[in-house]
Amino acid sequence: MARLNSVDQRNSTLAPGAVRVVGGQLIEADGSAAGVYTFDVKLPAYAVLLDVVIHNEALWTAGTSATLETGFYSVDSDTGAISTVIDADDIYAAVNLKATDLLAGVALSFAWGGGVEGDLQGVVATQDFLTDAVDVVDRFVRTKVTTVGTVGTAGKTYVYVIYALPEMDAATFVAS
Numbered sequence: 001m002a003r004l005n006s007v008d009q010r011n012s013t014l015a016p017g018a019v020r021v022v023g024g025q026l027i028e029a030d031g032s033a034a035g036v037y038t039f040d041v042k043l044p045a046y047a048v049l050l051d052v053v054i055h056n057e058a059l060w061t062a063g064t065s066a067t068l069e070t071g072f073y074s075v076d077s078d079t080g081a082i083s084t085v086i087d088a089d090d091i092y093a094a095v096n097l098k099a100t101d102l103l104a105g106v107a108l109s110f111a112w113g114g115g116v117e118g119d120l121q122g123v124v125a126t127q128d129f130l131t132d133a134v135d136v137v138d139r140f141v142r143t144k145v146t147t148v149g150t151v152g153t154a155g156k157t158y159v160y161v162i163y164a165l166p167e168m169d170a171a172t173f174v175a176s
Helices: none
Strands: 019-028 036-043 048-058 065-075 082-096 106-108 139-148 156-164
Touching: 019 036, 019 139, 036 156, 048 065, 048 082, 048 139, 082 139, 139 156
Parallel strands: none
Antiparallel strands: 019 156, 036 139, 048 106, 048 156, 065 082, 065 139
């Protein structure tokens, strides 16, 4: 399984309009088994997703493949836990962590051209617009690394989910 660092809760209350960085999450191969490694970040309703940065510190050494995808999942209304998939690769799709798409020392981000965007065509490459950056309900951003083949003993990928949470004072607004 992966070694997972906990989300930094040192700054759990922020000033209105402040940007919250949820991340510093390390997904790391441990050599015990090929499989799936995940990192989930809950986006509160009306949170504005600003970026998802994927930084590959070390190439993954799984035998056949090591791929990454990042997308949106719903929130279970009873438990608040991650529920069903909305779009598993909406943000990043089929990123090869062994070499071709994300080399060691390289990062993917909405802000920089290139990379492997998901269904949000043009987000990374053209920076024209970002679909699904805000939703009126809570949801999760899940990053998943899937390894296939012989057990890998190397692979380090950091995930940073960056969002702003505006203060919503008024339930309705009236034009003046």
